[in-house]
Amino acid sequence: MKKIAVLTSGGDAPGMNAAIRAAVRRAVYHGMQIFGVYHGYDGLIQGDIQEMSLGSVGDIIHRGGTILYSARSQEFRTDEGQQKAVEQLRKHGIEGLIVIGGDGSFRGAQKLTQKGFPTIGIPGTIDNDIPCTDFTIGFDTALNTIVEAIDKIRDTATSHERTYIIEVMGRDAGDLALWAGLAAGAESIIIPEEEQDMDDIIERLHAGYRRGKKHSIIIVAEGVGSASVYADKIKERTGWETRVTVLGHIQRGGSPTAFDRMLASRMGAAAVDLLLEGKADRMVGIQNNQIVDIDFDEALSQKHQLDLSIYQLARSLSI
Structure with a gap:
């Protein structure tokens, strides 16, 4: 295999640029040509493809977002759109494709493999909701x-003696909420994976105030609904003044942490190596700090599992 390509798809995540850099430089190291596909699958269909070099990925390891940009593509969901994508790849003489993104991006990559075009996936999403890998690129930075x-909000919460409800991203997964809640010492963490009891939440708030706490922090994962709804319920039950903060897309930006740069670099290089080994239809992952590769069918057929022992730990420490 002499010519490969790389694209980013779905929501951007800090560390995607580091993965692109690693893929490009690993390919060049092995004497291969590598092309960048701009604007995701939509750009692939349109033929928005350019050759990349060592210089084209210089000074990007520390940058958030993705220099290849990202876009949703309704056309690629169709068989005709997928066939156009394969034709564009073959038109440029490209023999293998690396896709950086989440589960939707991987399903697209799998469709290309089914049409006879080799693909490898790299998990890039802040949600950390991809099965068969301990971490996804971007999760640590967003966390x-x-x-x-939260640390900054706590200063204001203390000053005004208020309860703050903070809504975080994560789609249908509670990883960001759970890990952030434990790390920031939240009183309650509301996640999709665990049924919530409002009586328990209210009792924990009252217990804190009885022992002299001047504020409370509650973390809500977006997958369970709006933080405003929980704020209204708490105010109705306690009469206390509450404030809501929705962190929003600030969580997706910023310079990637050292962990995400390391993870992205390892995964990007591994993806190139897999193509060189003649492998396809596989996802790169990390398990017990070791880089692994997993069949797309296996990864996509499973449901992401949250480590609920962390949830129980957070509850026991926030009494």
Whole structure:
């Protein structure tokens, strides 16, 4: 295999640029040509493809977002759109494709493999919701962004003696909320994976105030609904003044942490190596700090599992 390509798809995540850099430089190291596909699958269909070099990925390891940009593509969901994508790849003489993104991006990559075009996936999403890998690129950076925000909000919460409800991203997964809640010492963490009891939440708030606490922090994962709804319920039950903060897309930006840069670099290089080994239809992952590769069918057929022991730990420490 002499010519490969790389694209980013779905929501951006800090560390995607580091993965692109690693893929490009690993390919060049092995004497291969590598092309960048701009604007995701939509750009692939349109033929928005350019050759990349060592210089084209210089000075990007520390940058958030993705220099290849990202876009949703309704056309690629169709068989005709997928066939156009394969034709564009073959038109440029490209023999293998690396896709950096989440589960939707991987399903697209799998479709290309089924049409006879080799693909490898790299998990890039702040949600950390991809099965068969301990971490996804971007999760650690987003987590640190959330914790930093909570620490700042706590200063105001203490000054005004208020309860703050903070809504974080994560789609249908509670990883960001759970890890941030434990790291920031939240009183309650509301996640999709665990049924919530409002009586328990209210009792924990009252217990804190009885022992002299001047504020409370509650973390809500977006997958369970709006933080405003929980704020209204708490105010109705306690009469206390509450404030809501929705962190929003600030969680997706920023310079990637050292962990995410390391993870992205290892995964980007591994993806190139897999193509060179003649492998396809596989996802790169990390398990017990070891880089692994997993069949797309296996990864996509499973449901992401949250480590609920962390949830129980957070509850026991926030009494």
